[in-house]
Amino acid sequence: xxxxxxxxxxxxxxxxxxxxxxxxxxxxxxxxxxxxxxxxxxxxxxxxxxxxxxxxxxxxxxxxxxxxxxxxxxxxxxxxxxxxxxxxxxxxxxxxxxxxxxxxxxxxxxxxxxxxxxxxxxxxxxxxxxxxxxxxxxxxxxxxxxxxxxxxxxxxxxxxxxxxxxxxxxxxxxxxxxxxxxxxxxxxxxxxxxxxxxxxxxxxxxxxxxxxxxxxxxxxxxxxxxxxxxxxxxxxxxxxxxxxxxxxxxxxxxxxxxxxxxxxxxx
Numbered sequence: 001x002x003x004x005x006x007x008x009x010x011x012x013x014x015x016x017x018x019x020x021x022x023x024x025x026x027x028x029x030x031x032x033x034x035x036x037x038x039x040x041x042x043x044x045x046x047x048x049x050x051x052x053x054x055x056x057x058x059x060x061x062x063x064x065x066x067x068x069x070x071x072x073x074x075x076x077x078x079x080x081x082x083x084x085x086x087x088x089x090x091x092x093x094x095x096x097x098x099x100x101x102x103x104x105x106x107x108x109x110x111x112x113x114x115x116x117x118x119x120x121x122x123x124x125x126x127x128x129x130x131x132x133x134x135x136x137x138x139x140x141x142x143x144x145x146x147x148x149x150x151x152x153x154x155x156x157x158x159x160x161x162x163x164x165x166x167x168x169x170x171x172x173x174x175x176x177x178x179x180x181x182x183x184x185x186x187x188x189x190x191x192x193x194x195x196x197x198x199x200x201x202x203x204x205x206x207x208x209x210x211x212x213x214x215x216x217x218x219x220x221x222x223x224x225x226x227x228x229x230x231x232x233x234x235x236x237x238x239x240x241x242x243x244x245x246x247x248x249x250x251x252x253x254x255x256x257x258x259x260x261x262x263x264x265x266x267x
Contacts, residue, residue, distance in 0.1 A: 012031060012032065013071075014031075014032070015028070016028050016030070018072065018096040018097065018100055020092040020093050022089065024092070024093070025080065025082075026074070026075065026080040026093055026097075027050075027051070027072070027073040027078055027079035027080045028051070028072040029051050029070070030069070030070055031060050031069040031071070033067055033106075034064065037068060038108060039066075039067040039107070039109070039261070039265045039266065040067055040068040040070055040101035040102075040104070040108070040110070041063050041066075041067045041068070041110050041111075041112050041258065041261050042072065042094060042098050042110070042111045043059055043070065043071045043112055043113075044094050044121050045071075045073075045077070045117050045246065046114045046144070046246060047084070047086070047115060048177035049073075049074075050073045051072060051073055052078060053246075055247050058254075059112075059114070059246050062251055062255055062258065063112065063258040065255060065258055066258035067258065067262050068104070070097045070101050071097075072093055072097040074093045074094075075090060076179060076180040082182075083180045083181060083183075084180060084181055084182060085182045085186075086164070086181070086182075087116055087120045087123060087191070088191045090120040090123075091123045091124035091128055093120075094113075094120055094137075095128050095136070098137055101135075102135050109138055109265070110138060110139045110140065110261040110262075111140045112143065112257060113142055114143045114144055114145075114246050114249075115145060115146075115219075115244065115246075116145075118143050118145025118146075118194070119142070119194045121137075121140050121142055122140060122194045122198055122201065123191070123192060124137065125137050125140040125200075126196070127197070127200075137206065138207075139207040139208070139209075140201060140207070140208055141211060141261060142194070142198075143211040143257070144211070144218070144244050144245040145194055145212075145223070145227070146194060146223050147193070147195040147222070147223040147226040148193055148194070148226070149190055149191075150190075155217075156217055156218050157218055157219075170183060194227060195226050195230045198231055198234060199230045199231040201231075202232065203231075207235070207267070208234045208235065209235045209236075210227045210228055211236075211239065211253070211257065212224035212242075213242025213243050213244065214238060214240055214241070214242065215242060215243045215248075216242070216244045217243065217244055219244075221238065224238060237256075239253060
């Protein structure tokens with residue numbers, strides 16, 4: 001989860017408005033590649049995030065040392081329309097950003113998601129593979145993401161579930177974090193969980209990198225271990241001392257992720 005603090009948009013960023021395939025208008029921005037790279041990285045922020053937030057801009061800046069970067073406010077966040085469905089419909093938002101990257105001339109796209117956005121990125125890779133009618137991704141990085149739905153094993157996740165499940169809590173999330181939560185329940189059965197999405201992405205021969213910290217207060221190491229164990233060939237970095245998502249990630253780790261993304265896309 002992230003705070004609402006936003007900062008001035010750097011001049012190098014080119015803002016735009018995208019539309020998802022189900023008609024949701026999305027705020028997005030492009031950070032051009034520094035060296036004419038033909039690879040773009042699409043950043044999927046965590047719950048309560050926005051590409052205009054200082055911590056997300058920092059992520060974009062350092063990933064941008066290796067490739068072009070697309071930041072997108074997922075539905076119900078920032079200046080995008082709609083309401084967040086907590087990773088159910090958000091793969092459509094990542095697909096809109098991926099499609100824009102290819103329209104801008106990038107030949108390869110890598111999705112990098114954080115926390116909820118990590119689950120979204122994995123689901124996007126599994127559910128919207130490259131085809132004549134979709135643009136998809138060439139590799140995926142999931143940072144600080146859950147492996148399973150409905151996880152309540154830590155105090156922050158118990159608090160978040162209580163907030164999401166009642167009107168007063170959703171009102172608080174809207175005011176305090178800028179996250180507009182869709183009150184409608186998920187369908188039955190629930191959407192494909194991240195652990196199954198990893199397996200499907202590997203069936204599609206996509207490179208998958210799971211990044212997690214051993215100091216994550218939201219999702220303990222059971223989550224990355226389950227993601228990695230779900231399929232052969234999944235790469236995993238368990239980072240000592242790393243906490244949770246965009247707010248805790250180091251510059252060094254961002255640069256390593258950027259280098260991996262560019263190499264995975266071209267390899």
